[in-house]
């Protein structure tokens with residue numbers, strides 16, 4: 001396994017510094033005789049079935065799989081490796097943390113940091129979304145836990161969503177509850193998924209849906225017993241992979257390009273918007289209060 005510190009070039013000629021310890025290793029991990037491979041990085045586990053052409057990424061950033069800059073850096077590298085390796089036609093996204101798919105953006109990346117950090121962080125968020133949303137692979141989200149805000153966006157960016165039937169696993173874009181605003185491209189993805197009226201309602205109220213409600217509103221495609229999430233994701237994947245790649249990929253691109261282009265053409269302005277929004281005193285205060293509430297919940 002190779003541990004490196006280096007630079008990763010992102011779109012718009014910008015760079016994101018890779019933190020020491022990020023896995024870039026080639027297929028260092030175990031390679032079984034049955035075509036199964038397992039890549040190991042610190043926060044992102046990649047298991048793959050080479051024969052089936054299916055990889056599974058398991059988020060492993062305890063306690064809540066928050067989308068920290070370090071997590072995003074590893075995640076983007078894994079996605080790029082899979083995307084560029086024509087062995088893989090399908091990717092399942094799921095969590096290695098019991099009960100949590102992802103808690104969304106890491107609030108600590110948005111609090112008490114300098115402007116350059118906010119800009120770097122937001123660029124990584126944009127990059128992650130663009131890579132997920134425009135992936136040539138079939139993406140199936142096997143949602144095995146709570147999935148608020150940025151966690152919900154990751155699921156919504158997949159082609160199909162299977163959610164575990166557990167009332168504690170709520171999913172939605174709850175930004176307004178934190179006193180912040182979901183950016184326009186989060187909103188666009190939600191509108192594309194559940195329609196304008198339902199999205200307006202959900203976004204203004206910051207609704208987090210229980211599984212049956214999420215199914216009803218169209219935020220997820222299937223709700224299944226918890227122990228069947230992975231097997232269902234796999235059988236959905238098999239169905240989708242039966243479609244010729246070129247036809248499916250062109251269709252996916254036709255459906256998604258305009259939404260992605262909307263961000264691509266104004267990436268820098270979007271970063272500046274985020275930086276000036278999040279660095280306001282009032283927003284910093286709201287985020288701190290929210291984080292404090294999360295901490296106190298336990299006591």
Ligand SMILES: CCCCC/C=C\CCC/C=C/CC(=O)SCCNC(=O)CCNC(=O)[C@H](O)C(C)(C)COP(=O)(O)OP(=O)(O)OC[C@H]1O[C@@H](n2cnc3c(N)ncnc32)[C@H](O)[C@@H]1OP(=O)(O)O
Nearest residue numbers: 066103104105106107108146148149150181274277294295
């Ligand atoms: C007009 C122009 C507008 C432009 C604006 C542009 C952008 C602004 C908007 C940016 C978009 C943001 C999207 C987001 O993703 S914001 C993040 C939203 N996330 C949440 O609200 C989730 C919060 N967390 C929870 O609800 C729960 O933690 C849970 C995920 C349901 C899990 O519950 P539980 O298992 O009970 O765990 P705890 O609550 O006890 O948490 C354990 C531990 O983790 C910390 N933590 C939780 N969530 C986060 C997080 N998102 N970031 C950082 N840390 C988190 C929590 O504080 C606990 O820490 P301690 O162990 O230290 O107490």
